[in-house]
Amino acid sequence: MNNEPFDPQGVIPACLMPFDDRLEIDEPAYRRHLNDLAGIDGVTAITVNGHAAEVHALSADEQRRGIEVARDEVGGDLPLVAGIHTGNTREAAALAAMATEAGADALLVFPSDVLLMGGQQRPECAHAHVGAIAAATDRPLILFQYPVAGGLGYPLETLLELCTAFPSVRAIKDWCNDPHLHERHIRELHALERPVRVLSTHSMWLLGSLVLGCDGLLSGAGSVIANLQVALFQAVQQNDLRTARAINERIYPTVRAFYSEPLLDMHNRMKEALVLLGRLEAAHVRPPLKKLTSGEIEKIDSLLREAGVTASSVYTKPSP
16 A cells, blocks of 8 residues: 555445354454455455444454454555544544554544434534544544434534535545435535545445445445445446446345344344355344344345355356
8 A cells, every 4th residue: 555545435345343152352253254355356445343343332442453453454455444433522532543553544433422412503513523533643534424314414514514624534424315415415525625525325225326426335235245336336437327237136135135124233134144155153243232033034045145145156246
């Protein structure tokens, strides 16, 4: 890698965090998973310590180890994006400094959950949270944009202010879940004096999202189907709608497998998928998450087969 700051774009899978039967980090399984993702041609970075890695259940020491192991496994071949997930602004700044020291190339900044209590009416609170993180690191920042209706999403005016006020904000991970607002994000962030990239995480309608002009995607589903995501993104970039639609047909059953209700189990389902595909030995999750029922696992198995995602095809370049 060169010394230029990472430019967040392209296909960035968010890795899972395997646990053993004592619910401790299964480091050998984690290393194998990272190597699987790093070996996919067209992947531009890997995200650690995100939702997919159950960051809510990881201690600060475990988050550091997650970055260090990933840095050790991928070396200088791929940039690493590390999630900064806490409602405590001082802790967020400390995590940002830690992640920088541990080898992260960019930081994915989750909104403070304190903002659920009317924070959208106090944009200065979002400024304080993002500003403290920006002051603690020289790494590029990716702001995680949640659905506005849920209370954690930044109103568009606030989002534009944050992107303008803090030059280290280089991209957003857009989960606004509103096609009209998503298009506005793309148009208005690209039109800033210092353009900011938009990475889609609208994995339930990825083709529709990408054709609006996204610069890439950052998705937990990439832990299983990053090869299909690469093929879809490249087809869209080449304006090859016929190929993009064909790839989307393969992706659609995985949407049903991973993103059915309740959504809190989405990454739980991805772990079970990798067990079915022979890439993980077990799908342990930390409480409050619970193991899926046998019926749910059978459904995932059926939908993976419908998508043509098998032990021999997972992570491989799809046939034309």
